[in-house]
Amino acid sequence: MVQRFGINASPDQLIEAKNAATQDYLANQAFPLMPSVREAIVYFHSAGLKLAVVTGASANGVQKTLQANGFEDKFSTIVSNDDVRDSKPAPECYLLALQRLGVAADECLAIEDTQHGLEAAFRAGISCLALPTEMSKQQNFHSATAVLSGMAEAVEYIRHVYGLGSSSAPRYCR
Structure with missing residues (x-):
C-alpha cells in the first residue's frame, strides 16, 4: 500500500x-456481519455441517464478533492471523483448519469475499465460492467454483448443488 x-x-x-x-x-x-450471514450460520449448523472461521483478522476480533452474535458454539475451529506465520493468500491458515478438523480438502467448501482468501483456499485444495463485496468486486475470482452475489445465494447454491443431507454434501464449511 x-x-x-x-x-x-x-x-x-x-x-x-x-x-x-x-x-x-x-x-x-x-465487526458487522455481511447480509444473510446470521441465517446462513444457523442453517448450516442446524444441517449438521461443521463450521470453521479461517480469517486474516486477529483472534480478538473474531472472538468479539462471535460472542456479540451468540455464535461461540457454532464453530468447530477458528484459525486467525494470530495462528499462522503467513496469512492469506498463503494456504497455511486453511491447511491448519483442515488439520484441526481432521479432514481432507475435498470434504470442505470455503466461502470467501476477497481474492486473497480465494487464493488461500484454492492453494490448500479447497473448493471455494466467491462472494465479492463492494470493496472486492474488481478483484480476480477466476479460480472460484462459483461467483455469487451474496450469502443468501450461496446457501441456495449449496442446497441445490451439494444437496445438503446427501452423501455428496461437504462435511465442513467456512
Whole structure:
C-alpha cells in the first residue's frame, strides 16, 4: 500500500495504525456481519455441517464478533492471523483448519469475499465460492467454483448443488 498509494509511512507504521484502530473499534463493538450471514450460520449448523472461521483478522476480533452474535458454539475451529506465520493468500491458515478438523480438502467448501482468501483456499485444495463485496468486486475470482452475489445465494447454491443431507454434501464449511 505504501508503494501503490505513495503513502508517506513505513509498512510497520501502517500495521501499527491499523492494529490500534482495530482495537479501538473492538473496544466498543463487534465487526458487522455481511447480509444473510446470521441465517446462513444457523442453517448450516442446524444441517449438521461443521463450521470453521479461517480469517486474516486477529483472534480478538473474531472472538468479539462471535460472542456479540451468540455464535461461540457454532464453530468447530477458528484459525486467525494470530495462528499462522503467513496469512492469506498463503494456504497455511486453511491447511491448519483442515488439520484441526481432521479432514481432507475435498470434504470442505470455503466461502470467501476477497481474492486473497480465494487464493488461500484454492492453494490448500479447497473448493471455494466467491462472494465479492463492494470493496472486492474488481478483484480476480477466476479460480472460484462459483461467483455469487451474496450469502443468501450461496446457501441456495449449496442446497441445490451439494444437496445438503446427501452423501455428496461437504462435511465442513467456512
